Amino acid sequence: MIPTNTKKRQRVPHHPTSTRHAVDTTRLESTAKLRRIKSISSFNDDSTADVILRLYVDSSSPFVAESSAEDEVQIYLHSDVLRRSKYFAAFLSDRWQNPNPNNNDIVSDGDEKVIRLNFGVSSTKPSSISDHVTVMQLLYTDDFSSVINSVTVALDLLLVALQLLFEDCVKACIKFIEAVPWTEEEEKRVIEIIPLLREEESRELLSRVYSHDDSCEEMLHGLITSAIHNHPNMAFVKAFVAKLLREFASRESARRVLERAFEESLKVVKESLEEYSSPDFRGDTNETEAIQRLNLHTAMTNGRHLVWLVERMIELRVADSAVKEWSEQAEFTADLQRAFRDDAWRNIVPGLPSVVMRCTCKLANGIAGGTILAARQVRMKLVKDWLPVLIVCKDNVSPLVPSQKVLYLELEETFLRIISTLPMSDAQELLQQCLSFSTKNVEDCPHLITAFNTWFRRATRPSLTDDRS
Structure with a gap:
């Protein structure tokens, strides 16, 4: 910040003191x-x-x-x-x-x-x-x-x-x-x-x-925006900006900048999916198809930005607000389910489900791994809103490529770990929705077996009140 009250020294000529004498x-x-x-x-x-x-x-x-x-x-x-x-x-x-x-x-x-x-x-x-x-x-x-x-x-x-x-x-x-x-x-x-x-x-x-108070945050935001939107060498620039964020002196400033960029990208993805799922944009005309393609490509591009932003937030341990925001997306997840039940997106953005679910997986892993300490209500809502999207992705995105299989299996396991942190009544409700995780060979889904065995073990444990009586 530029000092506005700096007292400037006046350059005044110095006159040596002496007794004055007349001069010829x-x-x-x-x-x-x-x-x-x-x-x-x-x-x-x-x-x-x-x-x-x-x-x-x-x-x-x-x-x-x-x-x-x-x-x-x-x-x-x-x-x-x-x-x-x-x-x-x-x-x-x-x-x-x-x-x-x-x-x-x-x-x-x-x-x-x-x-x-x-x-x-x-x-x-x-x-x-x-x-x-x-x-x-x-x-x-x-x-x-x-x-x-x-x-x-x-x-x-x-x-x-x-x-x-x-x-x-x-x-x-x-x-x-x-x-x-x-x-x-x-x-x-x-x-x-x-x-x-x-x-x-x-x-x-x-x-x-010197500069104004918020100039550092404006600079960081500009760098992030350029890295994810405008720069042709995007991968190299993203790596450089990530390094700047890691080494930036104020983690709170980095938090605010990343949260701002996260909200901006999430808003674009949500609006694009909302328009794609809207009845106003259904039909077979060329104009409608062009609009739908644009909506899906916009969602895909900004979804990739979200993945990178989430990675940075988790890396700096400033993803608390992002997790809370991601857990309050009932309308967004409903739009995603409608979109992924449709066949139109398959030939336009086949990778869109994976991009969206990678964001969910990274945030969920942060919660399950303890790097993000989310409140019980946030943990419950995250699983409750995003579990149906995971199920739709598995059922409607076929055949699954190896990377998608790994991603969805990882998310299944992470959701089950988060469910184990919830009260028994909430866990009972959510576990019943996880039956789709089962496979033809029961032995191929040990994560699901472990989750149910954990719940039943706790459910059959004598209460403390019984022991005290």
Whole structure:
């Protein structure tokens, strides 16, 4: 989220304090005239300089253990150039009127005064003095691009330019930082420096590192939508998005995004099957057949999306709401039963029953395996509404291919395991509907035998009240 109340620091020129003294204006005019004559100035030219600047590491800094010869440097500068820095412009403006402030000196050099300035640098790194020297050198040029050639350099020089109020350098550094990629470490430094900038300077940087509160969820939803609907390399993109979801920091955000996508796809499947099963779309006309084909293909496509979404939700253990939603589909399951009793779909989308039942199987396995802790009412309704669909699929989808046989057998076993978790009265009602799981050879349906034996064992067990009496 973009901070809206960040207090920006005002870059106000610092005027060194000193006792004010009168100055001979004639001599000042003479000095200025001499300076104009020396219009060709070069950095660190001791023959033309009128300012000698001593940069030193401030020993009072808690980060500096002790001074050494490498902790200071002396450079020769020109006051007319230094005035590009508002800090020095303010300093020199006062300095001409205030001799000897803070151990800075004016010494005679023929007819011209030479100003000696001391500038303490408090630093956590040895390169800070060299950064100051570089910024002083940039006062002599407008070609910043030859020096500002990396984010690290731009950030280092920006801190100095902000301190010296060297606006042209500040703009050049910000322009470079805005335009190039950052490493994670560089991004941290950018965030730290943003409060030092004015609002108009920091606007682009803020928009790059902060966003509105729900942007992550919108991004995830967009990725999921693209992966399941639009992208030509769907399998690879689905795998990539699945990895992003697994590694996403907020599981609650991932939950909300997946639930939203699940509800959208489920809605499309339900509406398509509802239209297919509607009496308004029955008949033999070419137009009706085309509409029915479209409805079935839409249901098939979005059914596949549902399978992938359910897999992601189970993987992240956020499928609780999906299971509840899937257990409250009495009208949808009724439409599916009507559709699968019809022969029209067989030549259009023969895989539709398997797709729909794979969703049911995955959610049911989540319940039976304990990865989804569903309430008793949800468990009961899931089996009650989807068991008839399973029976219709087995009876009307023939001949069953091997993959369908495996799927339906797995779902039978899972339904029976869920039934074993229900109260005896509910289990009695549902088990009677499972007789279609039996086969010609009784020994080929051990899951059904086990389920009934479990129920009868419990039903014949003496109650606790009898034991206590």
